[in-house]
Amino acid sequence: MTEADFLTSTRVFYDTVAEDYAERFREVLTVSPVDRAMLDAFAELVGRGGAVADLGCGPGRVTAYLDSLGLSVSGLDLSASMLAIARRENPGLRFEQGSMLELDMADGSLAGVVSWYSSIHTPVDELPRLFAEFLRVLAPGGHLLMGFQAGDEPKRHDRPFGHDVILDFLRRQPEAVEELLTAAGFAPVARTVREPAPSELVRQAFLIARKPA
Template identity: 70%
Template sequence: MTTSDFLTATRTFYDAIAEDYAERYRDELAERPLERAVLTAYAELVGAGGRVADLGCGPGRTTGFLASRGLEMSGLDLSESMLAIARRENPGIRFEQGSMLQLDLPDGQLAGVVSFYSSIHTPVDELPALFAEFHRVLAPGGHLLLGFQVGDEPRHFDRPWGHPVTLDFERRRPERMTELLTAASFTRLSCTVREAVPAFGESTPHAFLILRKP
């Protein structure tokens, strides 16, 4: 699959399901204390007023939460339908359409980058380029937060909520992700892994890496 192919597939999928997705996961962070703890710790590491981009922001729930913790947030997503929800729910935050692989930002401009379950649609051979782009836009001392499902096999979603779209959600191993991020010149600060919560429809653990650009 080419870069253009997976970007198009991801955009098409989320444009189709945006409103259903946003409604289904409306209270997601309120129900997940461990995620809130990781996000709060990340906000403290970045520091109040730090400029942070939430890349692959979806409906903007994580973006809004981090803004409430004192960060200067912006959001970026492939899906205009997701961005419409993010703008509607977070009128004070700037959201733009675009690809994480080609950020329209100068080098070293950000205090933080967040990729909360958004790298899961990036093919493994594109991850080095993705992490290099994260590194490029971070200032020295800036922090990266990466969230993803743990595992070795993708989860395939076919016709969610009856929409005629399909997409694979890649699962990764924290050890392998750390190797790739270290190769991209990041230093790992923490790795948090929580077990799956079947009540949320989960079947695998979830991992959260916080890294620093030296």
Template identity: 70%
Template sequence: MTDITASASGVPVPAPAPASTPAFVAATRTFYDAIAEDYADHFRDELTSRPLERAVLAVYAELVGTGGRVADLGCGPGRTTGRLASLGLDVSGLDLSESMLAIARRENPGIRFEQGSMLKLDLPDGALAGVVSFYSTIHTPVDELPALFTELHRVLAPGGHLLLAFQVGDEPRRHDRPWGRPVTLDFERRRPEQMEKLLAGAGFAMLSRTVREPDADLAERVPQAFLIARRPLAPTP
């Protein structure tokens, strides 16, 4: 749980992260704690205006199968989590930001949401039928991605599916003082080929790659990528 203290102005702010917390994790948590309500309001109808994303989620849900246990990692305010639940999955959400989780719990009272880092999941090996990382690896440095994907592979059962979404590109985009909040964070863009290579290195088999062009009506600047990969079935003895 994120501890909250008060600033001199009386506005709640997160307490400092433990010394053992990686700097990029602490920065991500602080950023989203600061903008949670603004973010949730701005992207409230995001999936409504994005039919391709809804289609990708529907395909993913069919691959996992009704009732499959899925973790939505970096769930934010829980919009994708709620969509997956409506598609018949047994889904829970995990996020660094307790402020985001408060919104997710408020808007999805029947879904379990927990605070934590996807870099080290409190789950036994092979516990999940699916893992979703919808734009939640974009704050993880590239040299940390192999360890992250190895962890996601660990918690998936053989035959389990991973859905990964991210913006396409080579240069990060810096968000400085969004909605006037005194925080800054870089949003990393990746190439699908780069991510597929890293996933293969962690033991995943690729199933599909979907890339759509930026939508000018949504003020997007770069293409959006959606990868579905699978932990292979264990070989027959």
């Protein structure tokens, strides 16, 4: 099957910038207590030992944090270069290459799904398909956590870190994303929006939703 253009461009972008990206955002959770609080709340809702997939895991920093909270977590990403970093830094965790839109996971096999700034390259018309896939792999009562930039206009990253690549980072209004999740069959649990940190341009949104029992 031919890979969709947006998947190819996303994979190529992150394969190219992986090492620089991982270094630039190495301490992002350390300096973001609200972000950590959302991950903590998600972990408590899932329950210790719950099977969780960190989809679009990048260099695996969130994967490792969820592991430290007692979850049975694995990571998945499009980018082989990002996965190489994740495996190098977290040799005890499992990371696999693949697309969030076509998960090689059984129906109802997970207690939790995390999409931490990983839906931001998925076109809006593909979101219903993406959310249906999230719902499929969750067991009844399982939880989804999403993080993304709040807004209406995309941010184009052109030649980041001096590399000859370009990619749009899509911003979305949390209310609109929540409506799509509800339409997919999720029940909203929490919606949090924080103001931008000094290094950020826009507000950051976090949604927790549950697959009904």
